[in-house]
Amino acid sequence: MLWLWIVLGILLVAAILYWQLVIAEGSYLGPRVVALLYDWAAPTYERIKGFDPETEQWFLGLPLAMALERIPDPFVLDVGTGTGRLPRALCFQPGFRGQVVGVDLSRRMLAQAVHLLRPYADRVTLIWQDARALPFPDNTFDAVTSLEMLEFTPNPRAVLEEMVRVLRPGGVLLVTHRVGRDAPLLPGRAFSRQKFVDMLGKLPLENIRTQYWQVDYDLVWARKTGRPVGGGVRPLAEVLRCPDCGQTGMAEMGEAYRCRRCGRVYPVAPDGVVEMVRGSR
Numbered sequence: 001m002l003w004l005w006i007v008l009g010i011l012l013v014a015a016i017l018y019w020q021l022v023i024a025e026g027s028y029l030g031p032r033v034v035a036l037l038y039d040w041a042a043p044t045y046e047r048i049k050g051f052d053p054e055t056e057q058w059f060l061g062l063p064l065a066m067a068l069e070r071i072p073d074p075f076v077l078d079v080g081t082g083t084g085r086l087p088r089a090l091c092f093q094p095g096f097r098g099q100v101v102g103v104d105l106s107r108r109m110l111a112q113a114v115h116l117l118r119p120y121a122d123r124v125t126l127i128w129q130d131a132r133a134l135p136f137p138d139n140t141f142d143a144v145t146s147l148e149m150l151e152f153t154p155n156p157r158a159v160l161e162e163m164v165r166v167l168r169p170g171g172v173l174l175v176t177h178r179v180g181r182d183a184p185l186l187p188g189r190a191f192s193r194q195k196f197v198d199m200l201g202k203l204p205l206e207n208i209r210t211q212y213w214q215v216d217y218d219l220v221w222a223r224k225t226g227r228p229v230g231g232g233v234r235p236l237a238e239v240l241r242c243p244d245c246g247q248t249g250m251a252e253m254g255e256a257y258r259c260r261r262c263g264r265v266y267p268v269a270p271d272g273v274v275e276m277v278r279g280s281r
């Protein structure tokens with residue numbers, strides 16, 4: 001009888017590990033674990049996902065470029081950019097002449113992004129930073145996007161708030177909403193369609209529209225309320241906000257950015273990634 005209990009125990013542990021590490025991708029174990037798992041997966045991520053460039057254009061690049069067509073040089077933030085899927089789809093669009101900033105917590109995913117975004121290197125900046133504290137002031141970007149990331153953060157609602165904070169009035173929000181078979185296995189991370197829309201409705205957003213997209217994800221579009229003002233690309237040094245002291249505006253020092261108030265230095269790695277998580281005095 002003892003062997004039966006041992007087998008059941010092993011099966012239970014295997015099921016818990018599968019749930020925590022494969023389905024939830026470490027999200028209940030904290031952002032560091034999520035980033036570590038993505039660091040391991042980075043070299044094979046694109047192969048596993050098998051993105052079809054034409055589908056990516058049709059559902060992501062083209063509609064986003066069209067939503068931004070009134071702004072001559074839109075400034076776009078992609079949160080949890082991974083290997084640069086969204087910046088690639090957007091920069092490929094002939095009608096898009098703006099700049100994209102991509103933020104991610106996995107350094108190796110960003111290293112892959114650097115490689116894959118080489119044709120658009122002058123239009124994309126990559127930042128190594130946690131989405132829970134976006135290093136930008138309020139009302140900065142014309143569009144904020146986040147694909148397949150929210151459910152891997154400890155508090156998706158707070159991350160949404162953070163994304164809306166840095167979006168300027170009139171700007172476009174494009175996020176994915178986790179649905180499908182595994183969604184019920186992600187309590188507190190994935191929500192019913194109605195609950196997700198209600199959550200967005202409590203933020204300063206209007207024209208919230210859900211679009212069925214993939215088996216596991218809907219696309220959700222919205223606009224930030226308020227009168228549109230300004231818009232367009234701004235120099236990174238002008239909009240970088242120090243995660244340590246909250247000061248906006250940094251001195252550009254070639255291979256680093258230095259906070260003008262607290263003096264903290266944020267290095268720029270040889271591959272061009274701004275390493276906010278490695279800030280030091």
Ligand SMILES: C[S@@+](CC[C@H](N)C(=O)[O-])C[C@H]1O[C@@H](n2cnc3c(N)ncnc32)[C@H](O)[C@@H]1O
Binds near residue numbers: 080086130146149
């Ligand atoms: C499934 S991938 C999606 C990547 C890309 N958006 C795409 O659609 O291919 C999730 C990404 O979110 C990133 N991520 C997870 N939690 C994060 C956090 N707290 N801050 C920043 N990035 C995070 C991971 O490192 C990973 O690159």
